[in-house]
Amino acid sequence: xxxxxxxxxxxxxxxxxxxxxxxxxxxxxxxxxxxxxxxxxxxxxxxxxxxxxxxxxxxxxxxxxxxxxxxxxxxxxxxxxxxxxxxxxxxxxxxxxxxxxxxxxxxxxxxxxxxxxxxxxxxxxxxxxxxxxxxxxxxxxxxxxxxxxxxxxxxxxxxxxxx
Amino acid sequence: xxxxxxxxxxxxxxxxxxxxxxxxxxxxxxxxxxxxxxxxxxxxxxxxxxxxxxxxxxxxxxxxxxxxxxxxxxxxxxxxxxxxxxxxxxxxxxxxxxxxxxxxxxxxxxxxxxxxxxxxxxxxxxxxxxxxxxxxxxxxxxxxxxxxxxxxxxxxxxxxxxxxxxxxxxxxxxxxxxxxxxxxxxxxxxxxxxxxxxxxxxxxxxxxxxxxxxxxxxxxxxxxxxxxxxxxxxxxxxxxxxxxxxxxxxxxxxxxxxxxxxxxxx
Ligand SMILES: Cc1cc2nc3c(=O)[nH]c(=O)nc-3n(C[C@H](O)[C@H](O)[C@H](O)COP(=O)(O)OP(=O)(O)OC[C@H]3O[C@@H](n4cnc5c(N)ncnc54)[C@H](O)[C@@H]3O)c2cc1C
Ligand code: FES
Ligand code: FES
Numbered sequence: 001x002x003x004x005x006x007x008x009x010x011x012x013x014x015x016x017x018x019x020x021x022x023x024x025x026x027x028x029x030x031x032x033x034x035x036x037x038x039x040x041x042x043x044x045x046x047x048x049x050x051x052x053x054x055x056x057x058x059x060x061x062x063x064x065x066x067x068x069x070x071x072x073x074x075x076x077x078x079x080x081x082x083x084x085x086x087x088x089x090x091x092x093x094x095x096x097x098x099x100x101x102x103x104x105x106x107x108x109x110x111x112x113x114x115x116x117x118x119x120x121x122x123x124x125x126x127x128x129x130x131x132x133x134x135x136x137x138x139x140x141x142x143x144x145x146x147x148x149x150x151x152x153x154x155x156x157x158x159x160x161x162x163x
Numbered sequence: 164x165x166x167x168x169x170x171x172x173x174x175x176x177x178x179x180x181x182x183x184x185x186x187x188x189x190x191x192x193x194x195x196x197x198x199x200x201x202x203x204x205x206x207x208x209x210x211x212x213x214x215x216x217x218x219x220x221x222x223x224x225x226x227x228x229x230x231x232x233x234x235x236x237x238x239x240x241x242x243x244x245x246x247x248x249x250x251x252x253x254x255x256x257x258x259x260x261x262x263x264x265x266x267x268x269x270x271x272x273x274x275x276x277x278x279x280x281x282x283x284x285x286x287x288x289x290x291x292x293x294x295x296x297x298x299x300x301x302x303x304x305x306x307x308x309x310x311x312x313x314x315x316x317x318x319x320x321x322x323x324x325x326x327x328x329x330x331x332x333x334x335x336x337x338x339x340x341x342x343x344x345x346x347x348x349x350x351x352x353x354x355x356x357x358x359x360x361x362x363x364x365x366x367x368x369x370x371x372x373x374x375x376x377x378x379x380x381x382x383x384x385x386x387x388x389x390x391x392x393x394x395x396x397x398x399x400x401x402x403x404x405x406x407x408x409x410x411x412x413x414x415x416x417x418x419x420x421x422x423x424x425x426x427x428x429x
Binding site: 002018019020041042043046049052055056057058061062063065066068109112113116129131132133 | 165168201213269
């Protein structure tokens with residue numbers, strides 16, 4: 001067993017884990033943060049995407065011990081209490097989900113996209129950045145619309161805050 | 164996964180000592196290849212030595228003659244580095260075509276070339292640009308580094324520290340991605356310097372990355388896409404699988420090569 005300590009959604013956590021424990025296992029089974037999903041377990045689908053120090057990573061392809069000393073953000077960590085994050089709100093508004101299985105990963109990847117490319121996004125950029133996220137329901141069209149709208153409302157929220 | 168021990172040393176000496184300390188101790192870089200391998204129980208290392216806490220291994224440096232990329236530089240870092248974009252823009256573009264954003268946030272250049280997947284992108288750049296692989300014990304020319312399918316010249320306890328790319332060549336990379344895996348079905352890196360042209364091909368060779376000598380000769384005489392019109396890559400040396408026949412891949416290689424030449428010439 002190895003002792004690890006990290007920040008998850010702003011909260012300090014520590015535990016003894018086997019080195020072979022995956023980060024997604026640690027999040028779901030130790031911390032009971034089951035919003036992060038396992039779709040494929042083979043690094044393909046992106047349902048397990050979380051942020052490590054702000055960057056999107058596949059938590060099924062990372063060990064919990066590798067996250068020791070780092071900050072992890074999951075889908076549970078982005079809303080403001082009962083108020084959904086603008087990106088979550090946009091997925092609801094634009095029907096960016098059907099069964100919802102891929103949605104946490106889609107949203108965490110979308111937030112990585114906004115962090116890297118800003119709030120004003122065109123469709124090819126969005127589609128390229130969602131390359132590693134698979135959805136078996138929606139056909140992607142509404143996801144792309146949701147990401148574009150979510151990014152815009154994040155941009156205007158930032159502007160408001162600055163004024 | 165089978166059980167293993169894990170260490171994340173803060174210095175290179177400590178890492179090298181850890182690698183020599185036990186049977187079948189393995190280096191862990193981005194884990195984007197090693198962890199899937201361990202999950203499938205295709206390997207059973209006794210311990211993993213994670214290189215992520217050794218800061219000098221992530222450095223990117225641009226000198227007058229070389230661009231040096233530390234082994235632990237992530238694909239996303241190389242893709243976004245202004246230094247790489249200035250020194251060898253084709254290399255930044257190549258890094259941005261690897262896998263997907265989450266894979267690029269973790270995967271490293273050292274891990275990619277150590278693994279030497281026959282469909283990986285970096286090996287083509289190393290070969291075409293005439294890179295040197297700097298390891299914990301020696302310097303290895305790319306030509307001698309990639310020795311076969313998933314095979315390299317690395318010894319068991321040898322660690323890649325950095326890859327040195329000569330600057331100054333005109334270069335371009337064109338890749339036809341497998342739409343499912345995102346690896347190359349054909350990737351061609353062309354580099355031209357002082358009349359010398361190198362064409363390195365990934366995704367297609369049965370023995371892994373290789374230089375296409377006929378294309379190099381044709382382009383040295385006439386650096387234009389049309390110079391490749393009369394050439395055919397021998398399909399008997401080309402990979403065939405459910406994604407494409409050898410003939411199809413050979414044709415893709417030619418098309419990617421022509422596009423890379425066109426990108427440089429324009
Ligand atoms: C979904 C997906 C898509 C991908 N698509 C592509 C693609 O399009 N093109 C492409 O080129 N690659 C692709 N990859 C592979 C990716 O680029 C990996 O990052 C890379 O192959 C391995 O790098 P790593 O840092 O993750 O290494 P690891 O997985 O940590 O290690 C791989 C191997 O290299 C050894 N190793 C690592 N670092 C060193 C070092 N410094 N010295 C000595 N040995 C070392 C390890 O011991 C291990 O054997 C993809 C991967 C995934 C999961
Ligand atoms: S569960 Fe991690 S990529 Fe599919
Ligand atoms: S909404 Fe069902 S998988 Fe995307």
